[in-house]
Amino acid sequence: xxxxxxxxxxxxxxxxxxxxxxxxxxxxxxxxxxxxxxxxxxxxxxxxxxxxxxxxxxxxxxxxxxxxxxxxxxxxxxxxxxxxxxxxxxxxxxxxxxxxxxxxxxxxxxxxxxxxxxxxxxxxxxxxxxxxxxxxxxxxxxxxxxxxxxxxxxxxxxxxxxxxxxxxxxxxxxxxxxxxxxxxxxxxxxxxxxxxxxxxxxxxxxxxxxxxxxxxxxxxxxxxxxxxxxxxxxxxxxxxxxxxxxxxxxxxxxxxxxxxxxxxxxxxxxxxxxxxxxxxxxx
Amino acid sequence: xxxxxxxxxxxxxxxxxxxxxxxxxxxxxxxxxxxxxxxxxxxxxxxxxxxxxxxxxxxxxxxxxxxxxxxxxxxxxxxxxxxxxxxxxxxxxxxxxxxxxxxxxxxxxxxxxxxxxxxxxxxxxxxxxxxxxxxxxxxxxxxxxxxxxxxxxxxxxxxxxxxxxxxxxxxxxxxxxxxxxxxxxxxxxxxxxxxxxxxxxxxxxxxxxxxxxxxxxxxxxxxxxxxxxxxxxxxxxxxxxxxxxxxxxxxxxxxxxxxxxxxxxxxxxxxxxxxxxxxxxxxxxxxxxxxxxxxxxxxxxxxxx
Numbered sequence: 394x395x396x397x398x399x400x401x402x403x404x405x406x407x408x409x410x411x412x413x414x415x416x417x418x419x420x421x422x423x424x425x426x427x428x429x430x431x432x433x434x435x436x437x438x439x440x441x442x443x444x445x446x447x448x449x450x451x452x453x454x455x456x457x458x459x460x461x462x463x464x465x466x467x468x469x470x471x472x473x474x475x476x477x478x479x480x481x482x483x484x485x486x487x488x489x490x491x492x493x494x495x496x497x498x499x500x501x502x503x504x505x506x507x508x509x510x511x512x513x514x515x516x517x518x519x520x521x522x523x524x525x526x527x528x529x530x531x532x533x534x535x536x537x538x539x540x541x542x543x544x545x546x547x548x549x550x551x552x553x554x555x556x557x558x559x560x561x562x563x564x565x566x567x568x569x570x571x572x573x574x575x576x577x578x579x580x581x582x583x584x585x586x587x588x589x590x591x592x593x594x595x596x597x598x599x600x601x602x603x604x605x606x607x608x609x610x611x612x613x614x615x616x617x618x619x620x621x622x623x624x625x626x627x628x629x630x631x632x633x634x635x636x637x638x639x640x641x642x643x644x645x646x647x648x649x650x651x652x653x654x655x656x657x658x659x660x661x662x663x664x665x666x667x668x669x670x671x672x673x674x675x676x
Numbered sequence: 677x678x679x680x681x682x683x684x685x686x687x688x689x690x691x692x693x694x695x696x697x698x699x700x701x702x703x704x705x706x707x708x709x710x711x712x713x714x715x716x717x718x719x720x721x722x723x724x725x726x727x728x729x730x731x732x733x734x735x736x737x738x739x740x741x742x743x744x745x746x747x748x749x750x751x752x753x754x755x756x757x758x759x760x761x762x763x764x765x766x767x768x769x770x771x772x773x774x775x776x777x778x779x780x781x782x783x784x785x786x787x788x789x790x791x792x793x794x795x796x797x798x799x800x801x802x803x804x805x806x807x808x809x810x811x812x813x814x815x816x817x818x819x820x821x822x823x824x825x826x827x828x829x830x831x832x833x834x835x836x837x838x839x840x841x842x843x844x845x846x847x848x849x850x851x852x853x854x855x856x857x858x859x860x861x862x863x864x865x866x867x868x869x870x871x872x873x874x875x876x877x878x879x880x881x882x883x884x885x886x887x888x889x890x891x892x893x894x895x896x897x898x899x900x901x902x903x904x905x906x907x908x909x910x911x912x913x914x915x916x917x918x919x920x921x922x923x924x925x926x927x928x929x930x931x932x933x934x935x936x937x938x939x940x941x942x943x944x945x946x947x948x949x950x951x952x953x954x955x956x957x958x959x960x961x962x963x964x965x966x967x968x969x970x971x972x973x974x975x976x977x978x979x980x981x
Contacts, residue, residue, distance in 0.1 A: 493762045497763065500754070503748070642806060675732060
């Protein structure tokens with residue numbers, strides 16, 4: 394346990410010293426600035442009174458518009474967090490095995506399991522900070538400008554964060570056996586599969602095409618990352634767009650609680666695989 | 677009876693079809709400085725990796741300090757400097773030693789003073805707060821050596837410890853190995869530099885195709901083994917083959933004859949034999965064999981390929 398913590402600290406420090414944190418921070422702030430400025434102008438445009446529309450309808454439309462833009466921002470944040478998770482996990486074990494750095498680590502009186510768990514923990518902490526900055530920043534920016542915030546923020550943000558650590562864990566699992574580049578390829582491939590599967594399910598559900606919905610569910614079973622985003626979007630959508638089921642970020646086919654449980658199990662299994670592969674391999 | 681520092685029994689490693697280590701049977705005593713010699717690709721590094729639990733043996737058994745390989749508490753008493761060392765270059769020298777000391781399970785206070793002591797010993801005190809990325813290869817080798825000695829190991833593996841070092845650095849490593857021997861630490865040294873091995877090791881093993889083909893006490897090198905050069909006339913093939921009972925590697929070229937003999941006391945007998953065979957002996961010069969000559973003799977000129 395103590396060794397896990399030592400290695401988590403090392404992983405965290407590595408990210409700081411190798412400017413991963415700094416670049417993430419700078420680009421994150423850039424993202425937030427662009428989002429905020431863009432949002433500011435769209436919001437100004439949206440809040441212009443329109444004499445042909447009743448005031449009550451205008452108010453509802455404005456609230457929907459704000460929520461839509463917030464979710465659009467969070468969708469981009471989700472993608473960035475996933476990419477961050479994939480990249481952090483991809484080269485860590487593979488890279489250290491390749492360079493030989495790992496040799497003086499695993500010949501210490503620690504378990505190889507501690508090495509994997511320590512790295513996982515370090516990355517999970519980093520991603521938590523990243524999520525907090527990006528998702529929190531997006532929501533805060535909207536809140537300051539409009540006084541609006543989406544419902545169920547905590548569960549929504551937790552789901553987005555969970556998606557990023559799920560992808561990071563999958564990346565870590567592949568990285569324990571494959572090269573960093575191959576891992577990156579596989580993980581982004583899987584993410585793409587989940588992405589397209591999610592949209593097929595969504596559109597299938599809108600058209601009430603059960604086969605398309607099943608294709609989407611199968612894709613979510615192969616990799617449940619996108620279903621986590623859709624659940625997050627569902628949690629954070631306004632009651633109205635939920636009822637209408639029309640928003641591209643709202644969701645007509647809601648991933649069930651069972652899918653959430655499945656995702657948790659998926660993560661645990663991926664982590665166990667990472668540990669097991671790393672424990673068995675020659676270094 | 678004290679337990680051996682290293683004991684291996686038929687250790688074997690296959691990578692796919694290829695046997696990297698065929699059958700390694702070896703015993704290294706505690707407190708001994710042991711040289712592990714062999715041509716490139718003989719399986720030296722793979723053997724070390726198996727002993728340290730980095731590589732899983734295909735078959736065979738081994739123990740370190742009396743415990744089976746992979747026994748974690750034992751690794752707290754073992755140090756290791758890998759051959760192709762790459763370290764966490766974003767750490768400063770002191771942070772690097774702290775990290776590795778923590779992984780050894782050392783107490784903070786002890787670790788702090790030990791790290792300072794070793795930084796001093798390997799001549800890096802002035803660079804303690806510099807990141808390793810700014811270090812030269814030789815400096816990295818020094819900090820790597822300090823890392824291997826942090827836990828005051830009972831057994832330390834040094835895989836090519838002098839490969840990146842200039843003569844001053846090599847001298848430092850040699851001195852440190854002497855100090856380790858004084859302190860009763862067992863050093864397992866893998867090096868290509870036979871002259872280094874010759875001055876530092878008590879005993880060496882020659883390994884070829886992953887098997888120990890010979891072990892040798894270096895202290896015995898002086899008396900026991902020598903190359904004899906004889907200048908004589910009237911040598912015939914029959915006479916030469918008669919010499920085989922005293923030595924090997926017999927080579928004759930005109931009046932010049934060389935052979936290796938096991939004992940110095942064989943020399944008068946060889947002389948007597950040659951004279952009774954009617955050979956005129958002009959000179960007989962025993963030379964002490966260098967480790968390099970023994971290496972070539974043992975491994976072969978082809979380098980065991």
